[in-house]
Amino acid sequence: MTTAEAPDRADEVLRLRREVARLEAERDRLLGQMQHRDDELEIATRMLQARAQTMTSVIDAVTEQSIIGTDRDGVIRVWNPGAEKLLGLPRADVVRRRTITEFHLPEELEEAGGGLAALVRTAQEQGRDVRDWTYVSPDGEELTVSVAVTPRTDDSGAHAGWNFVGTDMTEVRATERMKDQFVSLISHELRTPLSSILGYLELVLDDPDQPLTEEQRQYLTTVERNAQRLLRLVGDLLFTAQVDAGRFTLQPEDVDLAAVVRAAEDTARVTAATAGVELLVRVPDGGLAVRGDAVRLGQACDNLVSNAVKFTPRGGRVTLTLEQAWRTTDGAVVDEPQPGAAPVARLAVSDTGVGIPAGEQQQLFARFFRASTARRHAVPGVGLGLAITKAITTAHGGTLDVESVENQGTTFTLTLPR
The missing domain is CATH 3.30.565.10 (Histidine kinase-like ATPase, C-terminal domain)
Known part of the structure; x- marks a missing residue:
């Protein structure tokens, strides 16, 4: 090595040492970042687990409403105690094994367009849907259930399936039908005697052979006015019963x-x-x-x-x-x-x-x-x-x-x- 080459080699060694030191510092920095990311990931994982546990606890605490969650194909992924109580099947027999449509009345689904699409069409368009559906239990019992349908998303916000929250309305709807039938029956039964009363009142008030005194006419006019009022009330009751029963038609x-x-x-x-x-x-x-x-x-x-x-x-x-x-x-x-x-x-x-x-x-x-x-x-x-x-x-x-x-x-x- 010549005298001129010695300083150049020393400079190169010094440059390499500095580069090694820089790389070691960068390595230490990256290792620190990785450790920090690992800590953040661990915290996020624990938070997600805690949130999932909280959601599961909340869902499992609901026993009077069925909460059924499905994937995008309708395969059941969530089945809470309320669903077990309503439909009589334990979670292990349903989750990942059954679809939501299996618990619906087939004829009702067909009338609405068929398949899962019939259940979620409105929720897909409007973000939610609430209506009565007929659930069918494994023993064949038909239940009237008010079902709220909403889309379900995953942690990234992507569409992951559907939530079906059901409230058993079987007894309530049966009571409403009985009430409407009672109102309709009573309305019909009241209309007949009222029509007869009004008919005879008209005969008496308009009878030229037996004229009434002014006082008698006043009394009978009061009776007629109140009978007409009762007849209108009966007609209103009958009309509302027809609306609820779906028998209200128009003559356009x-x-x-x-x-x-x-x-x-x-x-x-x-x-x-x-x-x-x-x-x-x-x-x-x-x-x-x-x-x-x-x-x-x-x-x-x-x-x-x-x-x-x-x-x-x-x-x-x-x-x-x-x-x-x-x-x-x-x-x-x-x-x-x-x-x-x-x-x-x-x-x-x-x-x-x-x-x-x-x-x-x-x-x-x-x-x-x-x-x-x-x-x-x-x-x-x-x-x-x-x-x-x-x-x-x-x-x-x-x-x-x-x-x-x-x-x-x-x-x-x-x-x-x-």
Whole structure:
């Protein structure tokens, strides 16, 4: 080695030593990162295990509802004690061995389109679905179960299957059917004698050979008025029973809704005048036609107008406004036509009455519900009118909405397709 080469070699050795030192430092840094990642992974694993244990504990604690989880093909992966109790099979006999469709009534599945798709179609489109299905136990017993279906995801958020949360409604639905059958039977049994009473009252009141005194006529007119009221109540009870039993049918035809609204005004005019309530009607001069059942639409309008009059104190006002409008693709109703919007008829019945508390407005369309303002002001009624109006509106493919402020008034808006 020459004298000139010695410093170069020393520099190279020094450079290599520095590189080795750098690599060793990088190695130590990477080893430290790996240890840190190992610690994080261990913590995450313990957290996942704890979460899974918590979820399992929660699911296993539910004994009055069946919780069934499946993979994307419907193979059962989760089967809680509630499912064991409802369907009589232990978890070991079901998980990874049976599919959810095996516990459903085959005919019911076929009517809904068949297979797992029939159970999850709505949940797939809307994110959830709740409806009654018929479960079949291994011994052949059929159970009516209200089933909530939701998608199930894995830890990465990917679709992993479906959750089916079921509540046994067998006894509840049987009781409801018995109640509806009872209401229907009683309604029929009451209608016959009431019709006879009204018939004989008409004969007595209109008999020219045996004229009545003014006092007798007044008494019998009171009897007739209350008999008519009872007959309307019986008709309402019978109608609600028909709706619940699925026997409510329409006789569709072209109907001038403006004429229906004017008829409702005529029906309520005497009552409104007696109560000191002003009636205002605004309808298109040329009418407004819809496709529907004229009798049922008249019943719906009568209910809305009579309710408005009943809940409006003396000196108040009830306004009936019928106009054409358009429903957009997102469900909003607008006054002017827009691309893709469908024409509708919109009837608003507004009053300046006692109003409805905000917390009670969602219950208004339930049978026999009466707002606290109705009870407080002793407004007569049994709570069937709005339920009937809602059923008629829904059967026509329409909507019925309410806006109300207590002590300021209420507006019911009935919207029908044209």
